[in-house]
Amino acid sequence: MERFRKRDQLCGEKIVMPYTVIIENRAQKEFHKLNPPFDKNIRKAINALEHNPRHNNVKKLSGTKDGYRVRVADYRVLYTIDDNKKLVTIYRIRHRKDVYE
DSSP states (O other): OOOSOOHHHHTTSOOOOOOEEEEOHHHHHHHHTSOHHHHHHHHHHHHHHHHOTTOTTEEEOTTOSSEEEEEETTEEEEEEEETTTTEEEEEEEEETTTTTO
16 A cells, blocks of 8 residues: 555645745834733734735735735734745734824
8 A cells, every 4th residue: 555645646736835924123023012912813823924925814905016914803914925035024013003104
């Protein structure tokens, strides 16, 4: 009995390479200022971006070429995606009333 799949059986499956997530210094400082219940959920959202930066909760930011946001409760994580380099750069993590200033 063959233990591994043959190569031609894998052709139909989609292989997704993970993205590298970079958090800019300003966003890191904003993250460290968050209250404990929110930082865990935001950390989960950031980890999810590594596998799929355009999942269902993601919205494209109008007026930007490659800007996106993900909503986590009352907070927003703003980031850009570079598909050629497989890179997600987070540049802002703030409360929804302050994030777009």
